[in-house]
Amino acid sequence: MKTYLVTGVAGFIGSAISRKLLENGHKVVGIDNFSTGFHHNIPDDVEFFEVDISEANQLKTLNNFTFNAVLHLAAQTSGEISFDDPPKDLLINALGTLNLLEYCKDHKINRFLYASSMAVYGDVEDKPISISQHTNPKSYYGITKLAGEQYVQAFSDRIKTTSFRIFNVYGPGQNMQNIKQGMISIYLYYFMKNKPVLVKGSKDRFRDFIYIDDVVSAWTKAIDEPKAYGAIYNLGSGVKTTVEELLKLIAKKWGDPEHSIEYTEGTPKDMFGIQADTKPIMKDLDWKPETDIEEGLSQFIKWVKDLSD
Ligand SMILES: NC(=O)c1ccc[n+]([C@@H]2O[C@H](COP(=O)([O-])OP(=O)(O)OC[C@H]3O[C@@H](n4cnc5c(N)ncnc54)[C@H](O)[C@@H]3O)[C@@H](O)[C@H]2O)c1
CATH class of the missing domain: 3.40.50.720 (NAD(P)-binding Rossmann-like Domain)
Known part of the structure; x- marks a missing residue:
């Protein structure tokens, strides 16, 4: 031990x-x-x-x-x-x-x-x-x-x-109340609250x-x-996944493929993709x-x- x-x-x-x-x-x-x-x-x-x-x-x-x-x-x-x-x-x-x-x-x-x-x-x-x-x-x-x-x-x-x-x-185990950290948990938060997903920045951004x-x-x-x-x-x-691919996957798996998505300005100094x-x-x-x-x-x-x- x-x-x-x-x-x-x-x-x-x-x-x-x-x-x-x-x-x-x-x-x-x-x-x-x-x-x-x-x-x-x-x-x-x-x-x-x-x-x-x-x-x-x-x-x-x-x-x-x-x-x-x-x-x-x-x-x-x-x-x-x-x-x-x-x-x-x-x-x-x-x-x-x-x-x-x-x-x-x-x-x-x-x-x-x-x-x-x-x-x-x-x-x-x-x-x-x-x-x-x-x-x-x-x-x-x-x-x-x-x-x-x-x-x-x-x-x-x-x-x-x-x-x-x-x-x-x-x-x-991820914090589901903090909508300033964790891309997937942030998007899931909006599904959980049944609110339109607020996406800060382009749908073409990508993450690993x-x-x-x-x-x-x-x-x-x-x-x-x-x-x-x-x-x-x-x-x-x-593996690379774009924001658009991620949102489609979440919507499908949540069982709400038509869930509304709103795009807004990106957060300062956000990375485009990695x-x-x-x-x-x-x-x-x-x-x-x-x-x-x-x-x-x-x-x-x-x-x-x-x-x-
Ligand atoms: N979650 C991710 O996607 C990710 C990605 C890259 C790097 N990291 C790194 O991994 C580590 C863990 O991240 P996480 O997602 O579990 O975040 P988290 O916020 O859930 O955990 C961080 C913990 O550190 C504690 N903490 C903060 N300041 C402290 C201080 N001054 N003294 C003692 N404790 C303090 C917080 O209370 C919290 O419990 C962090 O170092 C983070 O930078 C996380």
Whole structure:
């Protein structure tokens, strides 16, 4: 049995990874400050502490533990919101990551996994994007996630690090009330409320959607995989889906093919389209995405409909 620290344990991805680690027989200590996370997301067996990662002294709460690895997912996670309060985004995403790395160094914690984002790329060509692509983030969120990633790299001579540039994650457990983060969850919100879907930007934009279980399996496989030490990976499905295709699929699977859609101005500095080159992560981790968008949407919609019953 190993002991892991999961930051952002009350959030969508942090809670799902923690659940899997517990299922695999490990101990999970979790921290969160509930800025977007929820108490009810935290799995029962997690030993939880309310900690704000941007306050280094609050990490002292964890001094009695010896961690085998830190899985760092806590963040301000919305590109749109990063423009409302840029200093806060910087404090949480950049300083918060630095605080955790310093904590690892001081406590001789030798493994650190970091949730970076596809937002570090900015606008790119319409082809699968590899990790060697020049980074040029458009949103403050992308800038601070890249700063976090670069702090992680700066510690990689002392700590075994792995960063995942995560693409668009969706699936059960996602926050269905936050209409500023998560393209699929935002569109499903309008179906759930039986309101016209408000699409911010062009229907020709495209994304690479990855189902939550595939994200969890990549993270858990990477923890003890030496090939992942020091690596930065794209974590996506490798499949491109346009907004128009997505909306048609959702409408069909929801059972409301005529659902009304309204297009409005895009959000500031939104990326037009991006798709991951996933060859390196598939090879190194012997991992592949198991759930395609058709199946993933069916699972997600079933969960959303059960919620509203
Ligand atoms: N969901 C996606 O599609 C996606 C894509 C790319 C990257 N990511 C990254 O993955 C990670 C998890 O994202 P998510 O979708 O689960 O988001 P989420 O908002 O559900 O989870 C983030 C968690 O971090 C917590 N948090 C925020 N500020 C904190 C602070 N100062 N101290 C402690 N906890 C704090 C929040 O309360 C929340 O529980 C984030 O780092 C995000 O940037 C997510």
